[in-house]
Amino acid sequence: MPALDALAERLPADTVIVDPDVMARYLHDEAEWAPYEAALAVVRPRTAAEVQAVVRWAIAEGVALVPRGSGTGLSGGANALAGSVVVSLDRMDRILDVDPVERLARVQPGVVNDDLRARVAADGLWYPPDPASAPWSSIGGNVATNAGGLCCVKYGVTGQYVVSLEVVNGRGELVRVGRRTAKDVAGYDLRGLFVGSEGTLGIITEVTVSLLPLPRESRAVVGYFPDLVSAGRAVAAVTEAGIIPAALELVDSYCLRAVDEWKNMGLSAEAEVLLLASTDVPGAAGQAEAEALVGCFEDGGATFAAVSETAEEAQAFFAARRLAYPALERLGPVLTEDVCVARHKVPQVLAAIQEIGERNDVTLANIAHAGDGNLHPLLITPVGDEAARERAQRAFEEIISAALAAGGTVSGEHGIGLLKMGGLERELSAEVLAMHRALKAALDPHGIMNPGKVFAER
Amino acid sequence: MPALDALAERLPADTVIVDPDVMARYLHDEAEWAPYEAALAVVRPRTAAEVQAVVRWAIAEGVALVPRGSGTGLSGGANALAGSVVVSLDRMDRILDVDPVERLARVQPGVVNDDLRARVAADGLWYPPDPASAPWSSIGGNVATNAGGLCCVKYGVTGQYVVSLEVVNGRGELVRVGRRTAKDVAGYDLRGLFVGSEGTLGIITEVTVSLLPLPRESRAVVGYFPDLVSAGRAVAAVTEAGIIPAALELVDSYCLRAVDEWKNMGLSAEAEVLLLASTDVPGAAGQAEAEALVGCFEDGGATFAAVSETAEEAQAFFAARRLAYPALERLGPVLTEDVCVARHKVPQVLAAIQEIGERNDVTLANIAHAGDGNLHPLLITPVGDEAARERAQRAFEEIISAALAAGGTVSGEHGIGLLKMGGLERELSAEVLAMHRALKAALDPHGIMNPGKVFAER
Numbered sequence: 001m002p003a004l005d006a007l008a009e010r011l012p013a014d015t016v017i018v019d020p021d022v023m024a025r026y027l028h029d030e031a032e033w034a035p036y037e038a039a040l041a042v043v044r045p046r047t048a049a050e051v052q053a054v055v056r057w058a059i060a061e062g063v064a065l066v067p068r069g070s071g072t073g074l075s076g077g078a079n080a081l082a083g084s085v086v087v088s089l090d091r092m093d094r095i096l097d098v099d100p101v102e103r104l105a106r107v108q109p110g111v112v113n114d115d116l117r118a119r120v121a122a123d124g125l126w127y128p129p130d131p132a133s134a135p136w137s138s139i140g141g142n143v144a145t146n147a148g149g150l151c152c153v154k155y156g157v158t159g160q161y162v163v164s165l166e167v168v169n170g171r172g173e174l175v176r177v178g179r180r181t182a183k184d185v186a187g188y189d190l191r192g193l194f195v196g197s198e199g200t201l202g203i204i205t206e207v208t209v210s211l212l213p214l215p216r217e218s219r220a221v222v223g224y225f226p227d228l229v230s231a232g233r234a235v236a237a238v239t240e241a242g243i244i245p246a247a248l249e250l251v252d253s254y255c256l257r258a259v260d261e262w263k264n265m266g267l268s269a270e271a272e273v274l275l276l277a278s279t280d281v282p283g284a285a286g287q288a289e290a291e292a293l294v295g296c297f298e299d300g301g302a303t304f305a306a307v308s309e310t311a312e313e314a315q316a317f318f319a320a321r322r323l324a325y326p327a328l329e330r331l332g333p334v335l336t337e338d339v340c341v342a343r344h345k346v347p348q349v350l351a352a353i354q355e356i357g358e359r360n361d362v363t364l365a366n367i368a369h370a371g372d373g374n375l376h377p378l379l380i381t382p383v384g385d386e387a388a389r390e391r392a393q394r395a396f397e398e399i400i401s402a403a404l405a406a407g408g409t410v411s412g413e414h415g416i417g418l419l420k421m422g423g424l425e426r427e428l429s430a431e432v433l434a435m436h437r438a439l440k441a442a443l444d445p446h447g448i449m450n451p452g453k454v455f456a457e458r
Numbered sequence: 459m460p461a462l463d464a465l466a467e468r469l470p471a472d473t474v475i476v477d478p479d480v481m482a483r484y485l486h487d488e489a490e491w492a493p494y495e496a497a498l499a500v501v502r503p504r505t506a507a508e509v510q511a512v513v514r515w516a517i518a519e520g521v522a523l524v525p526r527g528s529g530t531g532l533s534g535g536a537n538a539l540a541g542s543v544v545v546s547l548d549r550m551d552r553i554l555d556v557d558p559v560e561r562l563a564r565v566q567p568g569v570v571n572d573d574l575r576a577r578v579a580a581d582g583l584w585y586p587p588d589p590a591s592a593p594w595s596s597i598g599g600n601v602a603t604n605a606g607g608l609c610c611v612k613y614g615v616t617g618q619y620v621v622s623l624e625v626v627n628g629r630g631e632l633v634r635v636g637r638r639t640a641k642d643v644a645g646y647d648l649r650g651l652f653v654g655s656e657g658t659l660g661i662i663t664e665v666t667v668s669l670l671p672l673p674r675e676s677r678a679v680v681g682y683f684p685d686l687v688s689a690g691r692a693v694a695a696v697t698e699a700g701i702i703p704a705a706l707e708l709v710d711s712y713c714l715r716a717v718d719e720w721k722n723m724g725l726s727a728e729a730e731v732l733l734l735a736s737t738d739v740p741g742a743a744g745q746a747e748a749e750a751l752v753g754c755f756e757d758g759g760a761t762f763a764a765v766s767e768t769a770e771e772a773q774a775f776f777a778a779r780r781l782a783y784p785a786l787e788r789l790g791p792v793l794t795e796d797v798c799v800a801r802h803k804v805p806q807v808l809a810a811i812q813e814i815g816e817r818n819d820v821t822l823a824n825i826a827h828a829g830d831g832n833l834h835p836l837l838i839t840p841v842g843d844e845a846a847r848e849r850a851q852r853a854f855e856e857i858i859s860a861a862l863a864a865g866g867t868v869s870g871e872h873g874i875g876l877l878k879m880g881g882l883e884r885e886l887s888a889e890v891l892a893m894h895r896a897l898k899a900a901l902d903p904h905g906i907m908n909p910g911k912v913f914a915e916r
Contacts, residue, residue: 101694101697101698101801101802102697102800102801102802103697124700145643146643146647148641152640152641153640156618156641157641159647160614160618169889169893171889171892173889175887175889175890175893176887176890177890177893179867180800180865180866180867181798181799181800181830181831181832181866181867181870182610182611182798182800182801182829182830182831182832182870183604183606183610183614183615183798183830183832183870183871184798184867184869184870185603185604185654185656185869185870185871185872185873185874186867186868186869186874186882186885186886187874187882187886187890187891187894187912187913188651188654188655188894188897189604189617189647189650189651189653189654190890190893190894190897192647192650192651193646193647193650193651193897195647196643196646196647197646198643212702213700213701213702236559239559239560239561240559242582242671243671244670244671281740281743282739282743283741283742283743284741284742285739285740285741285743340639340640340641340642341639342560342638342639342640343559343560343640344559344560371640372639372640372641373639373640374639374640374641407638407639408638408639409637409638409639409642409644410644411642411643411644412639412640412641412642412643413641413643414643415643416643416644416645424644424645427644428644428645429633429634431627431629431631431633432633432634432635432645432648433645435627435633435635435648435900435901436645436646436648438900438901438903439646439648439651439897439900439901441900442893442896442897442899442900443893443896443897445896454645455645
């Protein structure tokens with residue numbers, strides 16, 4: 001039995017939690033039906049030095065650590081392993097520094113995404129990564145999963161904004177990796193290796209992100225479509241036209257109804273499928289881009305497409321998009337897919353997803369970062385219906401197969417965690433998986449960093 | 459003695475070169491005074507399978523391999539080691555595929571940067587990374603050094619455009635790393651680890667890059683300054699104004715005179731220091747940004763600043779910027795610095811560089827990707843003047859110290875190679891260097907991939 005007392009002695013009084021009732025909410029993330037087990041303890045450190053003390057203790061005792069941000073993950077990456085210690089970074093939630101001249105912010109890992117966005121907006125700055133979980137998810141968790149969001153089609157994923165990281169590595173050393181300047185080639189990109197590594201290489205204790213000037217103008221374009229495939233054609237038309245919108249989102253009527261039932265926004269009657277695009281190109285060029293987007297929507301088969309008349313109207317549609325996932329969760333367990341395919345494959349894969357849902361008798365709602373080819377079919381099951389759960393899990397695996405068959409990936413932005421381990425093994429070659437194992441062993445020689453997640457360690 | 463015959467037998471007749479006269483031009487890059495030694499052979503494979511045969515032979519024989527693109531590197535990364543085999547990728551120079559809808563290009567590593575840019579421009583597409591060496595340097599070499607260029611201030615470095623790589627790894631396996639889609643979180647970012655690794659982890663045999671739509675409009679802004687420090691202040695003013703220009707370059711009068719003497723462009727009489735900026739924001743907003751840049755230049759102390767009247771005029775200034783390095787090389791050995799500092803430190807570090815040049819009696823010319831804080835003081839010595847060479851090398855090290863003291867990096871975009879190994883050891887902590895060694899050992903277990911470059915392997 002590992003010496004928990006020795007751990008508690010190294011940390012302030014209320015840092016180590018062993019009460020099962022209090023621990024319960026730290027044992028899993030939001031991945032539906034991903035397994036989790038009883039942890040030995042949950043620790044809630046306040047400083048990097050405390051994190052380092054936990055890691056050194058874990059090395060000495062041979063205890064696995066499971067790092068965790070806000071627990072909004074959708075792949076089970078933060079789920080507790082039997083006998084592990086969960087390291088919750090939720091108390092390390094301070095914005096340490098915002099530098100408006102260099103356009104950098106330095107934050108602790110537990111800072112909530114929207115809080116950072118609000119803070120830098122006060123200086124006319126913008127932190128682009130905007131996962132739909134932004135009101136709840138933490139920057140550390142965003143980095144660990146290389147979170148995406150609506151902005152990615154034009155502005156890229158979280159990793160693109162991570163300048164440097166302070167981490168406690170697998171040897172219990174507190175190190176800083178990444179750039180100190182706008183660019184560098186000073187050794188290997190360790191920063192990039194930690195981004196998206198889902199806690200398997202170390203624990204992030206500080207993040208420095210780069211910022212952009214806050215866009216001054218935004219125009220939204222809304223299109224109504226009779227079905228998924230025509231919306232998919234419109235997405236392909238946007239790509240073919242050489243337009244890179246600031247967002248290009250798909251929401252189906254099932255999602256819109258769920259949002260309406262919850263928030264009464266009156267959005268759902270209009271169409272089976274909605275496409276929402278925005279452009280932040282200023283002035284007449286922005287108006288021209290918005291009108292070109294309308295043309296692409298019409299080419300795809302929109303029954304209605306228009307540039308949004310007011311900022312409020314555009315905001316309402318994008319708010320509905322962001323609320324789709326929690327709105328559906330109110331109705332019962334939601335298993336969330338996250339496959340990503342080449343943009344021109346979007347219509348084909350959306351059709352395959354629809355067929356998989358129908359054949360397995362699974363209720364499917366669709367949201368998608370359509371401009372990236374990142375599809376989020378949401379598999380909805382009635383509470384307690386075991387047969388429906390099995391059908392949903394089968395459909396989940398079939399959607400992965402469809403994405404892989406189309407040359408896509410099993411995860412666009414949610415990570416592998418536990419739910420996609422089988423899929424990753426099918427996506428990567430045996431040689432590349434072996435390279436993963438070699439890297440993990442090199443940086444986590446004691447095998448304590450979230451072992452058994454992402455890939456099997458053999 | 460390694461069995462060169464066994465290697466030659468596995469490859470087509472003219473692939474293995476052992477004639478010292480022919481080998482000579484493959485033994486070093488353009489890093490002035492970086493050491494290089496006699497190679498056992500130079501191989502010029504035509505296919506990935508041939509590269510793989512070379513690597514497998516090297517593993518069996520315990521021979522070090524030195525991968526090489528066009529040899530335009532400025533840090534000695536491609537310099538031959540005693541008893542090594544140089545693997546020149548210059549024959550693998552085909553553009554394999556350009557996909558205008560997905561905006562991707564798949565190329566062999568030996569494709570010259572400008573050739574790729576010209577090819578994709580025919581489809582209205584743009585490959586942004588534009589090192590000044592673009593007319594000669596290869597994409598494989600650009601990836602291996604994570605090359606920068608003029609575009610970086612707005613569009614980032616080479617790595618940002620590398621979607622996936624085919625590499626022969628240190629186990630002699632031909633693997634594909636990186637994304638198959640616009641984004642993914644499918645395992646560790648091995649792609650990013652190979653970018654900038656200077657041939658120490660494997661040999662790149664194919665590169666897939668992402669492309670952007672070709673910008674339709676461009677406006678240039680030119681400013682004349684009486685000295686480096688006032689130009690530096692103007693750069694800081696641009697950052698403070700929240701403007702992200704498409705380029706922001708500094709060229710001093712020494713460079714302009716050298717270009718004039720070579721190409722007779724009539725540029726040098728006007729100012730001690732020139733700042734060149736461009737904006738590709740379309741329409742009235744672009745004109746407003748250009749005018750705001752003029753304002754920043756005037757705030758910094760410009761004696762003249764204006765939006766360029768004609769595209770030809772703007773082109774001429776940027777052409778001069780690109781020609782500065784080869785123009786100076788005509789005058790004698792040029793030792794090129796590549797330090798990078800935070801943008802607001804640019805005036806301070808430019809002043810320190812000037813002081814170092816004067817104190818060491820070294821002729822210094824300055825070019826800089828000023829908008830990134832990436833400074834390229836060029837140390838010029840008369841041919842055959844040993845004392846001047848020693849003074850230049852001392853100044854080179856002192857400039858590194860000045861950059862590190864200002865919180866900067868020893869290499870913004872040229873890489874570490876041989877010339878910056880001491881600097882890297884000062885920049886990174888011992889723990890982070892140990893992580894580098896562990897990663898190298900994990901992916902290059904036989905220690906054959908460009909050993910002894912970037913960091914000492916101990």
